[in-house]
Amino acid sequence: MHVLIVGAAGMVGRKLTDKLVRDGSLGGRGVTRLTLSDVVAPAQPQGFGGQAVTDVSDLSTPGAAAKLAALRPDTIFHLAAIVSSEAEADFDKGYRINLDSTRALFEAIRQEGLKSPYNPRVVFTSSIAVFGSPFPEKISDEFIQAPLTSYGTQKTIDELLLSDYSRKGFFDGIGIRLPTICIRPGKPNKAASGFFSNILREPLSGQEAVLPVGEDVRHWHASPRAAVGFLIHAATLDTAKLGARRNLNMPGLSATVGEQLDALKRFGGEKALKLIRREPDATIAKIVAGWPRDFDPQRAVALGFKAEASFDEIIKIHIEDELGGKVGG
């Protein structure tokens, strides 16, 4: 089968590529062809037995989506987006990349199907940013989508298009609302959510990390490994079970910063805890206060999606997948 990943150069795209190359199959079918697309060149995958092509495209440019759809991949992972802060700062770019590009891709698939029957699985990564406060204590599967950012608005619109295109039979879509990915590998970045990863990743490598909020702040997490698992499961499950509601809250772990630090201590000891520098930041605290804290993702759990049950698990995964099995520092 032929798998297309749009947004293949991002963190989740790279991990998904690695997983597909490692498994060599998806849902019991051999992956013979991989097309890796992004606005910057994705790395050529190592050790893949099939044909892998990397592609540099901006789906918001005319013809780019049609070119990819014309390859008629069996499964399309659409992960491409600009992040929340950039979409908020640049209104036009946010709508162009996060809405128009997605719509162009969906429409290109539909147009391809008008030429001759074509009905690929489309897995779309949405976000918990589709929800805006005020929240109930746990967000249910039937909670209103009233986003408070342009990014959340764009993701919600993409979800609606995905549902309608799927309902009309233009493709077989599923949207998954990822929790905040923790522990995000790489360097600390300026995303307001960055500290959730920084406070674990950095001390586990002997580096200082800034904690801008209080220990009572609660948030919704899943590991990068869980995120890839969600994508694979979404690509292979029986979508007849979804009914008309094709966008799902993914499972995750609701935990406070204090619980994160308790887990950090179990792995890195007092030495790791001492690397946390408390620098309260009212701006970040205010942004974070508008984010979901907890979910009751009954549908996704019933459909077999799985996330971590503790921050110990999340830290273990980071140590295995990123640190070669060893806590550094």
Next chain:
Amino acid sequence: MHVLIVGAAGMVGRKLTDKLVRDGSLGGRGVTRLTLSDVVAPAQPQGFGGQAVTDVSDLSTPGAAAKLAALRPDTIFHLAAIVSSEAEADFDKGYRINLDSTRALFEAIRQEGLKSPYNPRVVFTSSIAVFGSPFPEKISDEFIQAPLTSYGTQKTIDELLLSDYSRKGFFDGIGIRLPTICIRPGKPNKAASGFFSNILREPLSGQEAVLPVGEDVRHWHASPRAAVGFLIHAATLDTAKLGARRNLNMPGLSATVGEQLDALKRFGGEKALKLIRREPDATIAKIVAGWPRDFDPQRAVALGFKAEASFDEIIKIHIEDELGGKVGG
């Protein structure tokens, strides 16, 4: 003040125009200028003291929205849309008229504001079609928007854009989700919802009407007069009270077909009831089964929106506004 009505030639647009002409003011400010726009020529209003201009535009054509926004109206009522059945039958046209035109209007207002400060009130008519079954017994203000039609999808996307453009300060928007308008004046049409009006309007004028569903079917109604009242109230209320959630379920009357017929009998007697021809239609019954039956529109009620409390009231309004005060037949 200058009021623009987009979709002015439709039933609600005409009634809104009449009301503004009759009142001569909106929220205590004199209406000195009316621009009436639609894809077909709106009628020139009679007896209006100010300047009225009629305009034939299709907002999905390049430049059309910019032309209207350049007039810098103080209040914009955006009522234009193609109906559910047409949007379902013609996918491209539905998205072009119900999504792209609305987005073009919103974007034209934003572009106008980039030239020099401009922040009009924008009142947008949405629909209860933004909701899809399965429903709770009463739909709350926090219920998920999971539409089951392209029309409902387009209206939901429009609502999201309205919220985001308002949040960014590009205009001061409010979206109102109208109940089914009953009693809709005019001839019976082929809309699946038409019978809700037909079974009252036709017998009250001595004509036969077909009832395609059972008497236990429950639905959500408001009179044309209530709909115009919602629009006026939405144009004049303090939007600071809305917070971030600018799209509201309007109040209405939840009633069964049986309750409609009981009210009909009180106004038209047995003679009127005998004009109902029962012709069960499984297709219509199935469509109607997917529609909302009842709401708990707490926010709109608290904000002062008002609908009818009984079908007797709805029939009285029809007799006053459409039949010159007399039951015919």
